[in-house]
Amino acid sequence: MGLIADVLSFLFGSNRNIVRETVEIFRENSEKGAERDLGLQQQAMVQFRDEFKAQQKSLFDRFIDGLNRLPRPAMALGTLGLFVAAMVDPLWFAARMQGIALVPEPLWWLLGVIVSFYFGARHQAKMQDLQREISATMRRTPDVMDNLHAINLMRSDAIGSADPGPDVALAERASRPDRNPALNDWRLSRRA
Structure with missing residues (x-):
């Protein structure tokens, strides 16, 4: 029993765990890894907070920020304006496009x-x-x-759309009215 106790105390005694230490060579300790990741994430958040802290911007900085935001909407609205101009005054638009063709x-x-x-x-x-x-x-x-x-061939208002073609039986059935008992009952009730 003493030998087993000595081996176990060698492996796990005095706050050491040789098995754990050996396994950690091949696989990261997930708890310690999570602690490191948390520390890294907290440091990144502190850096972001310091970087994007509400700073008082000067009038010049705000003006330049506004200028940097103008090109995309200006190009989009300008393109829409060209479409409107083409519809409102096609001759004016055509003359301008001829000028652009010379670039x-x-x-x-x-x-x-x-x-x-x-x-x-x-x-x-x-x-x-x-x-x-x-x-x-x-x-x-x-x-x-x-x-x-x-789809155009399926239109009912096209000329010849109801033409049965060479099918004689279909042409004969098309010329006779349908037998509809409900419609006949309705007609009889209307006469009475």
Whole structure:
């Protein structure tokens, strides 16, 4: 019994646990890891609090922040304004577009670079997504056209839509009124 006690006290005695220490070489102690993660998260939150603490901004800083927020809404509203202008005065719009057609291609490239750098990679990713969506839509166009043609053939106001064709039995049934007992009863009740 003394030998077992000596081995157990060697492994687990004097506030040591050799098994735990050995396992921690291969696997992190989840409780201590959680404590470290909590400390790291608390430090990050303190840093964020200090960084974004409500600071009194000068009038110049607020003005510059406002200027930085203007280009996107200005471009969006300007584009919508072009659509309105095209509908209100098409000749005026066409004259302006003819002027834009005279802009040399390198200037368009420069504008594209400026806009791309200003809006960053998000603009590029959105344009690629848009091109993929447009190509997918273009691939679906023949199916849509076939569906529209089939829908137009189903219209009841089209000439010949009730034509039974070469089916004589169908033509004969179409010329006879339907036998509807409920409708006959209703007609009899109306006569009485």
